[in-house]
Amino acid sequence: MALLKATDLKIGYSNNVVFENLNFTVNAGDYLCVVGENGSGKTTLIKGILGLLQPYNGQVEYSDGLSRNHIGYLSQQQKLSKDFPASVSEIVMSGFLNNRIIAFNYTKQERNEAMRIMQRTGVDSFRKKSFSELSGGQQQRVLLARALCAAKKLILLDEPTSALDPLATAEFYSVVKALNKEGMAVIMVSHDITSAVRNASHILHLSSDSYFFGTTHEYMHSSFGSRLLISDCPCDACAHNTKRGGREDA
Amino acid sequence: MLDIFRYPFMVNALIVGILIAVCCALLGVVLVLKRYSMIGDGLSHVGFGALSIAAVLNISSPLYLSLPVVTLAAFFLLRITENSRINADAAIAVISSSALAIGVFVASINGTNINLQQYMFGSILSVGKSDIIISVILSVFVIAMYLLFYNKIFAVTFDEDFAKATGLRTGFYNTVISLLTAITIVVGMRMLGTLLISAMIIFPSLTSMRVCKRFISVVITSVLVSVFCVVSGLLTSFTVTDVPVGATIVIFNLAVFLVFLLISAIKNAAAKKNK
Numbered sequence: 001m002a003l004l005k006a007t008d009l010k011i012g013y014s015n016n017v018v019f020e021n022l023n024f025t026v027n028a029g030d031y032l033c034v035v036g037e038n039g040s041g042k043t044t045l046i047k048g049i050l051g052l053l054q055p056y057n058g059q060v061e062y063s064d065g066l067s068r069n070h071i072g073y074l075s076q077q078q079k080l081s082k083d084f085p086a087s088v089s090e091i092v093m094s095g096f097l098n099n100r101i102i103a104f105n106y107t108k109q110e111r112n113e114a115m116r117i118m119q120r121t122g123v124d125s126f127r128k129k130s131f132s133e134l135s136g137g138q139q140q141r142v143l144l145a146r147a148l149c150a151a152k153k154l155i156l157l158d159e160p161t162s163a164l165d166p167l168a169t170a171e172f173y174s175v176v177k178a179l180n181k182e183g184m185a186v187i188m189v190s191h192d193i194t195s196a197v198r199n200a201s202h203i204l205h206l207s208s209d210s211y212f213f214g215t216t217h218e219y220m221h222s223s224f225g226s227r228l229l230i231s232d233c234p235c236d237a238c239a240h241n242t243k244r245g246g247r248e249d250a
Numbered sequence: 251m252l253d254i255f256r257y258p259f260m261v262n263a264l265i266v267g268i269l270i271a272v273c274c275a276l277l278g279v280v281l282v283l284k285r286y287s288m289i290g291d292g293l294s295h296v297g298f299g300a301l302s303i304a305a306v307l308n309i310s311s312p313l314y315l316s317l318p319v320v321t322l323a324a325f326f327l328l329r330i331t332e333n334s335r336i337n338a339d340a341a342i343a344v345i346s347s348s349a350l351a352i353g354v355f356v357a358s359i360n361g362t363n364i365n366l367q368q369y370m371f372g373s374i375l376s377v378g379k380s381d382i383i384i385s386v387i388l389s390v391f392v393i394a395m396y397l398l399f400y401n402k403i404f405a406v407t408f409d410e411d412f413a414k415a416t417g418l419r420t421g422f423y424n425t426v427i428s429l430l431t432a433i434t435i436v437v438g439m440r441m442l443g444t445l446l447i448s449a450m451i452i453f454p455s456l457t458s459m460r461v462c463k464r465f466i467s468v469v470i471t472s473v474l475v476s477v478f479c480v481v482s483g484l485l486t487s488f489t490v491t492d493v494p495v496g497a498t499i500v501i502f503n504l505a506v507f508l509v510f511l512l513i514s515a516i517k518n519a520a521a522k523k524n525k
């Protein structure tokens with residue numbers, strides 16, 4: 001079943017069209033990686049999907065009972081104010097609010113769930129600290145934990161590992177993978193193309209004048225994918241690729 | 251000291267003052283953290299313009315004109331602030347000085363006996379029955395809103411994009427906040443004056459943010475600071491004749507702010523020593 005369907009999407013800023021005629025579908029349980037060079041429109045697309053930016057043309061349809069309340073989101077740019085008085089757990093728990101009408105307090109179940117997520121994202125050791133006193137990577141982990149609290153059916157992550165250390169990055173990928181196995185659809189923007197093809201079921205590659213959308217397998221054999229994936233492609237189908245072992249042309 | 255309860259105007263002023271103090275503090279936390287502090291300032295000047303016009307037109311209660319005008323202005327200013335293409339600071343400054351000028355102009359040409367001084371600096375004597383009724387209703391709304399939606403207000407204030415993307419009706423919360431701010435300002439400015447009401451909104455949360463590091467403690471401390479300053483200001487201006495209430499309250503706010511600043515400096519120094 002399609003959760004999300006983009007048809008003839010055209011999005012941009014006042015007089016600058018970032019892309020047009022974009023079509024793709026995300027089904028329940030899909031893991032879509034959005035790749036492409038800087039400025040190709042990945043963040044713009046995520047904002048379009050979330051309704052933070054109105055498309056000029058075309059539409060993004062939510063179906064199969066998906067609504068905003070089921071979505072978790074981690075943005076690329078944090079324009080949060082530096083001195084905001086908030087503890088880490090206050091921020092993480094605020095991810096639960098999308099399913100509440102009246103919200104003065106959190107339920108026991110939500111507290112336990114938050115605790116579990118904070119442990120998995122390595123946030124629990126500083127959960128009583130003030131958000132503004134954390135390092136950039138710690139802050140990113142906190143916002144990841146919040147996104148995980150909010151996600152029920154779909155999670156959108158815009159370069160979630162950009163500030164994480166290698167260990168936290170690996171742990172993060174495994175958390176997302178596990179969630180995905182439990183049926184959560186994932187849309188992740190990433191520049192880490194190797195782990196993108198290792199984990200994702202589908203790839204959307206944006207570039208200045210065209211785009212690619214298809215399964216990871218199709219991608220690796222496309223003109224988009226094979227250019228970038230000459231070296232360690234983990235897939236058997238790519239054994240025929242004789243140019244193995246070098247990416248000096250990249 | 252207990253003398254004051256024999257003067258009905260003083261009792262009225264205390265009731266309205268405390269209620270407005272609570273509202274200003276609660277709304278102020280949101281406005282300051284969302285970087286909307288200037289909206290309060292702009293609205294109070296628009297309120298001044300509306301009050302002058304109401305007085306010239308001889309409208310029975312000036313609230314009937316100033317309440318709708320300031321509410322409209324609140325929606326308008328919020329729109330401006332949200333639209334990143336407009337330079338919001340400049341736009342608000344233009345609106346507030348224009349409104350002030352229109353108010354002064356209207357009040358002067360007619361040669362009416364409008365007391366400009368009273369509008370600028372406020373007066374306890376201007377607090378009437380209708381103010382009490384409105385401020386009771388207002389504060390019940392503001393407090394109820396905080397109790398019911400505390401966490402959502404936190405989420406919308408902390409990160410509006412995330413809140414919107416994950417299904418919170420941010421437009422609704424912004425509208426409610428600006429509506430309540432408009433009413434608070436209109437009611438509060440009669441007692442505190444145009445020039446000082448915005449200080450009542452900004453000071454308490456700035457003060458508490460010196461020391462408090464969690465949202466809930468900032469909210470509670472702001473309310474306490476705000477009420478303390480209003481009550482002390484009222485009592486002082488009652489005992490010391492000829493001191494305007496508004497200015498006294500702001501001076502108390504400034505004093506408490508400086509004390510909190512000192513506390514945080516001492517705390518920081520102590521933390522450094524321990525390291």
Ligand SMILES: Nc1ncnc2c1ncn2[C@@H]1O[C@H](COP(=O)(O)OP(=O)(O)OP(=O)(O)O)[C@@H](O)[C@H]1O
Pocket residue numbers: 013016018036037038039040041042043044045076
């Ligand atoms: N707020 C904005 N106003 C106008 N143009 C913008 C705005 N944000 C982005 N753009 C333009 O839209 C294009 C796409 O930007 P976008 O942020 O979507 O790129 P991206 O693929 O996310 O890049 P990166 O890998 O650096 O995150 C860029 O050419 C950029 O100049």
Ligand SMILES: [Mg+2]
Pocket residue numbers: 042043044076158
């Ligand atoms: Mg981006």
